[in-house]
Amino acid sequence: MIPATAAHAPALAAIHAAAYPPQEAWTGAAFATLLALPATSGLIDRRGGLILISTVAGEAEILTLAVYPAARRMGLGRHLLLAAIDHAAANGAVAMFLEVSDTNAPARHLYETSGFTPVGRRRFYYPDGSDALVMRRDITFAAAAEC
Numbered sequence: 001m002i003p004a005t006a007a008h009a010p011a012l013a014a015i016h017a018a019a020y021p022p023q024e025a026w027t028g029a030a031f032a033t034l035l036a037l038p039a040t041s042g043l044i045d046r047r048g049g050l051i052l053i054s055t056v057a058g059e060a061e062i063l064t065l066a067v068y069p070a071a072r073r074m075g076l077g078r079h080l081l082l083a084a085i086d087h088a089a090a091n092g093a094v095a096m097f098l099e100v101s102d103t104n105a106p107a108r109h110l111y112e113t114s115g116f117t118p119v120g121r122r123r124f125y126y127p128d129g130s131d132a133l134v135m136r137r138d139i140t141f142a143a144a145a146e147c
């Protein structure tokens with residue numbers, strides 16, 4: 001796993017396209033634009049996974065998390081998540097937030113078993129009409145040690 005830069009934009013877009021439905025996949029240009037922002041950071045894993053977060057004023061937010069279908073259920077998603085928590089904590093964040101569709105059972109399980117709890121609901125948030133759950137956890141450095 002290494003920090004993602006704009007040079008990784010095509011690889012990030014390829015992972016995202018494999019992990020999400022076509023209408024939700026992010027382009028390489030979108031990744032390059034996001035990674036040029038000072039608040040945004042990312043990790044990419046050559047097994048086929050990525051995570052992007054934004055860290056502002058002590059709060060981090062997961063922008064996206066994706067693992068290749070063939071690489072799932074082997075711990076990569078959790079590894080990326082905990083590494084991102086460590087990164088955010090090292091940059092001064094004390095809490096992390098995310099949004100997840102309430103119909104996305106794999107992602108909800110991952111977050112619930114990684115210390116996130118629901119703090120809100122955004123109705124009909126996603127294009128398929130599903131609600132977004134807003135989830136939060138306190139974060140400290142060395143979350144990756146939980147892995």
Ligand SMILES: CC(C)(COP(=O)(O)OP(=O)(O)OC[C@H]1O[C@@H](n2cnc3c(N)ncnc32)[C@H](O)[C@@H]1OP(=O)(O)O)[C@@H](O)C(=O)NCCC(=O)NCCS
Pocket residue numbers: 019020065066067068071072073074075076077078079099100101104105106107109110111113
């Ligand atoms: C969500 C996602 C990132 C998980 O990646 P992963 O590498 O498979 O996750 P892990 O192997 O680290 O699994 C960690 C935990 O997540 C949960 N989980 C993962 N896949 C699951 C599934 N199909 N059903 C139920 N729980 C699942 C489990 O709690 C699992 O722990 P366990 O394997 O010990 O039971 C991956 O499924 C994905 O890319 N999905 C499409 C994109 C997406 O939904 N991103 C999140 C948007 S908020």
